[in-house]
Amino acid sequence: xxxVKTPAEVLALIPKEFRPLGEAETVSCTEAAxxxxxxxxxxxxxxxxxxxxxxxxxxxxxxxxxxxxxAIPAVLNVAGEVLMGQGADFTLPxxxxxxxxxxxxxxxxxxxxxxxxxxxxxxxxxxxxxKPGAPGMNxxxxxxxxxxxxxxxxxxxxxxxxxxxxxxxxxRTMVTVARKLRVGxxxxxxxxxxxDETPKPGQVRDVNTPLLSAMLRDFGAKAVSYxxxxxxxxxxxxxxxxxxxxxxxxxxxxxxxxxxxxAACRIIEEIGELLLHGIAVKxxxxxxxxxxxxxxxxxxxxxxxxxxxxxxxxxxxxxxxxMGRTQEDFAVTAFLTESVGANHGREQITACRLRxxxxxxxxxxxxxxxxxxxxxxxxxGYFIIERDCEGLPxxxxxxxxxx
Amino acid sequence: xxxVKTPAEVLALIPKEFRPLGEAETVSCTEAAxxxxxxxxxxxxxxxxxxxxxxxxxxxxxxxxxxxxxAIPAVLNVAGEVLMGQGADFTLPxxxxxxxxxxxxxxxxxxxxxxxxxxxxxxxxxxxxxKPGAPGMNxxxxxxxxxxxxxxxxxxxxxxxxxxxxxxxxxRTMVTVARKLRVGxxxxxxxxxxxDETPKPGQVRDVNTPLLSAMLRDFGAKAVSYxxxxxxxxxxxxxxxxxxxxxxxxxxxxxxxxxxxxAACRIIEEIGELLLHGIAVKxxxxxxxxxxxxxxxxxxxxxxxxxxxxxxxxxxxxxxxxMGRTQEDFAVTAFLTESVGANHGREQITACRLRxxxxxxxxxxxxxxxxxxxxxxxxxGYFIIERDCEGLPxxxxxxxxxx
Numbered sequence: 001x002x003x004v005k006t007p008a009e010v011l012a013l014i015p016k017e018f019r020p021l022g023e024a025e026t027v028s029c030t031e032a033a034x035x036x037x038x039x040x041x042x043x044x045x046x047x048x049x050x051x052x053x054x055x056x057x058x059x060x061x062x063x064x065x066x067x068x069x070x071a072i073p074a075v076l077n078v079a080g081e082v083l084m085g086q087g088a089d090f091t092l093p094x095x096x097x098x099x100x101x102x103x104x105x106x107x108x109x110x111x112x113x114x115x116x117x118x119x120x121x122x123x124x125x126x127x128x129x130x131k132p133g134a135p136g137m138n139x140x141x142x143x144x145x146x147x148x149x150x151x152x153x154x155x156x157x158x159x160x161x162x163x164x165x166x167x168x169x170x171x172r173t174m175v176t177v178a179r180k181l182r183v184g185x186x187x188x189x190x191x192x193x194x195x196d197e198t199p200k201p202g203q204v205r206d207v208n209t210p211l212l213s214a215m216l217r218d219f220g221a222k223a224v225s226y227x228x229x230x231x232x233x234x235x236x237x238x239x240x241x242x243x244x245x246x247x248x249x250x251x252x253x254x255x256x257x258x259x260x261x262x263a264a265c266r267i268i269e270e271i272g273e274l275l276l277h278g279i280a281v282k283x284x285x286x287x288x289x290x291x292x293x294x295x296x297x298x299x300x301x302x303x304x305x306x307x308x309x310x311x312x313x314x315x316x317x318x319x320x321x322x323m324g325r326t327q328e329d330f331a332v333t334a335f336l337t338e339s340v341g342a343n344h345g346r347e348q349i350t351a352c353r354l355r356x357x358x359x360x361x362x363x364x365x366x367x368x369x370x371x372x373x374x375x376x377x378x379x380x381g382y383f384i385i386e387r388d389c390e391g392l393p394x395x396x397x398x399x400x401x402x403x
Numbered sequence: 404x405x406x407v408k409t410p411a412e413v414l415a416l417i418p419k420e421f422r423p424l425g426e427a428e429t430v431s432c433t434e435a436a437x438x439x440x441x442x443x444x445x446x447x448x449x450x451x452x453x454x455x456x457x458x459x460x461x462x463x464x465x466x467x468x469x470x471x472x473x474a475i476p477a478v479l480n481v482a483g484e485v486l487m488g489q490g491a492d493f494t495l496p497x498x499x500x501x502x503x504x505x506x507x508x509x510x511x512x513x514x515x516x517x518x519x520x521x522x523x524x525x526x527x528x529x530x531x532x533x534k535p536g537a538p539g540m541n542x543x544x545x546x547x548x549x550x551x552x553x554x555x556x557x558x559x560x561x562x563x564x565x566x567x568x569x570x571x572x573x574x575r576t577m578v579t580v581a582r583k584l585r586v587g588x589x590x591x592x593x594x595x596x597x598x599d600e601t602p603k604p605g606q607v608r609d610v611n612t613p614l615l616s617a618m619l620r621d622f623g624a625k626a627v628s629y630x631x632x633x634x635x636x637x638x639x640x641x642x643x644x645x646x647x648x649x650x651x652x653x654x655x656x657x658x659x660x661x662x663x664x665x666a667a668c669r670i671i672e673e674i675g676e677l678l679l680h681g682i683a684v685k686x687x688x689x690x691x692x693x694x695x696x697x698x699x700x701x702x703x704x705x706x707x708x709x710x711x712x713x714x715x716x717x718x719x720x721x722x723x724x725x726m727g728r729t730q731e732d733f734a735v736t737a738f739l740t741e742s743v744g745a746n747h748g749r750e751q752i753t754a755c756r757l758r759x760x761x762x763x764x765x766x767x768x769x770x771x772x773x774x775x776x777x778x779x780x781x782x783x784g785y786f787i788i789e790r791d792c793e794g795l796p797x798x799x800x801x802x803x804x805x806x
Contacts, residue, residue: 163781164613168608173599195570195572199452201492
């Protein structure tokens with residue numbers, strides 16, 4: 001019999017028992033935001049590839065402008081003009097200057113750019129500089145941004161639109177990302193009917209299939225539904241075997257009766273290895289985890305609010321591990337709108353709604369007697385109460401992980 | 404000549420000048436996560452629709468168990484068994500009990516459920532109850548979760564997977580969401596080449612088209628690229644007119660030279676109305692905003708890092724307004740890894756990288772001399788320094804808005 005594990009033990013078990021699949025695909029950068037990067041990106045060229053001005057004005061030698069002022073301008077000879085998008089293939093003579101637009105290339109010999117506001121065009125081929133320059137002023141030098149070999153993005157990062165911009169800047173239009181996981185979703189329970197059916201007495205709608213499927217898609221995985229399975233061990237065994245064959249991971253949920261839980265454990269032990277039977281967390285205690293090779297086989301509680309919190313806390317990190325995702329989720333700080341009790345001797349996960357009040361973010365804990373819709377609809381995230389904490393008062397600061 | 408506006412003035416101008424399109428489409432709930440809800444969702448039925456047990460055990464009348472204990476069990480007659488997924492269409496006689504599984508229906512007359520752990524089956528049609536019940540114990544009553552007419556989700560919310568679960572629970576498989584916006588993206592500048600080309604001297608790659616397109620897609624809009632337009636006012640006029648005709652909003656970027664900025668203003672004034680020329684924010688000052696009817700025409704700075712921050716701060720809220728999105732983004736609290744200077748007399752937006760250190764989140768500000776890739780790649784979000792603040796010391800607490 002396996003012991004009930006703490007949440008920390010479960011999270012520590014994931015990298016020990018499961019390894020990244022290491023399977024990648026190359027996609028167009030236009031499709032890559034939200035995917036897990038599967039290569040280390042390093043620069044292969046200089047950006048910028050030429051010295052550029054950051055202002056509209058005149059490129060010149062700083063030494064030629066030292067000591068100038070409004071009253072006594074430095075008078076320089078206009079030696080050329082740089083056009084946007086053109087090189088500046090000439091050398092500035094001593095005492096010379098050249099007009100450059102913002103972002104334009106700087107001629108050889110120039111070591112600063114003076115903003116046009118601090119210059120005066122005398123119209124006779126000379127320009128007055130009213131404010132002294134300094135070497136490097138208003139310039140970006142070749143390679144100031146990146147040089148060949150510089151690390152740009154690490155494998156394992158979830159690509160943001162900003163990362164896509166950076167990839168474009170170094171000329172990457174294709175990128176290697178982790179293959180999308182296929183995750184099988186099986187709901188079990190004699191009481192379940194599909195959401196589009198009207199439940200008869202004693203029946204309820206299957207919420208876990210649409211809920212988990214939406215979570216999986218949101219996480220960048222493909223959800224494959226194997227439908228609603230009645231509490232029948234043989235049927236469940238066939239479906240779990242089929243899903244294990246066709247997918248990278250399988251999530252069962254439901255089977256709240258003792259018989260079905262036992263059946264799920266037996267089936268996992270037949271197909272692979274049972275790693276975990278029970279997590280010391282409320283809600284979510286009756287969670288089971290096994291593996292067939294490197295494929296996780298996960299049994300979630302039947303109650304959708306519990307299934308959702310356990311999926312968020314353990315299943316997504318586990319799938320992230322398979323995808324080689326190294327990124328953590330960051331929590332926001334908020335203050336409780338009312339007290340929350342917790343005297344269960346196990347960690348408690350509480351869903352909440354967030355709203356802003358002036359500078360503070362307020363978290364309204366969602367409390368309901370096994371409420372299903374109440375706990376899901378409109379929830380913005382969840383916070384965790386430690387196992388040795390007996391509750392939190394109104395106004396207490398909590399870390400809220402966003403959905 | 405329009406005055407430069409503060410960021411707060413710009414955000415206040417959005418709801419005054421633009422109204423929600425009010426155009427919706429009905430989509431399957433399986434595709435609805437991330438979309439903006441366009442209807443108020445209210446419950447139409449009771450959930451649950453019957454009184455249910457939250458435990459495996461025996462449904463009974465609490466009064467029949469008062470005073471019982473391990474030593475003196477209350478002996479009740481087994482009057483029936485409730486099967487999962489079936490109704491409980493019988494009435495419990497006084498002194499009777501019925502087995503119910505977790506989630507099972509409760510027979511009429513029962514007012515509590517006793518966990519199976521606190522019962523003993525004598526095998527003769529009677530069961531001993533070892534712990535007294537109390538009315539309502541371990542039950543969820545009909546409508547405890549929601550009743551007909553209860554507000555479930557408000558229009559304007561961005562649907563989460565959890566919301567999709569709640570919709571399934573009330574039998575909704577289709578939902579009305581705001582139509583996806585079409586947003587035209589135009590990059591201008593003689594120096595720009597597409598990302599898959601190698602820039603010649605004086606040229607750089609167009610980063611804003613892929614960057615803004617990825618941001619727009621991430622926000623649930625369709626990005627329509629009109630390509631790279633050279634600094635040619637007539638050509639730009641034709642493209643802006645075409646994009647305005649075909650899209651719900653148009654974003655120009657680049658044109659850092661004074662002539663092109665003026666051209667963009669002239670074009671917007673010809674097509675519609677110029678609302679804004681310059682925002683007191685660094686980076687992002689040379690931002691322009693106009694409208695053609697209810698269609699925003701936006702001119703962003705050419706520098707990708709500036710374009711990205713301005714888009715995040717003003718363009719996404721503006722597009723959200725068109726979609727009827729009411730939701731705000733929440734910020735995480737982090738502590739600066741180094742000091743950041745800011746003495747510009749205008750608000751400063753600084754991109755940063757986040758990492759966790761124990762319980763604290765650390766924000767490493769990204770500082771670089773107009774660095775483009777450096778400011779984009781690997782950035783996790785941004786924070787704002789108020790205009791009257793001269794800088795923040797190492798260790799200062801900042802609110803980081805996540806990308």
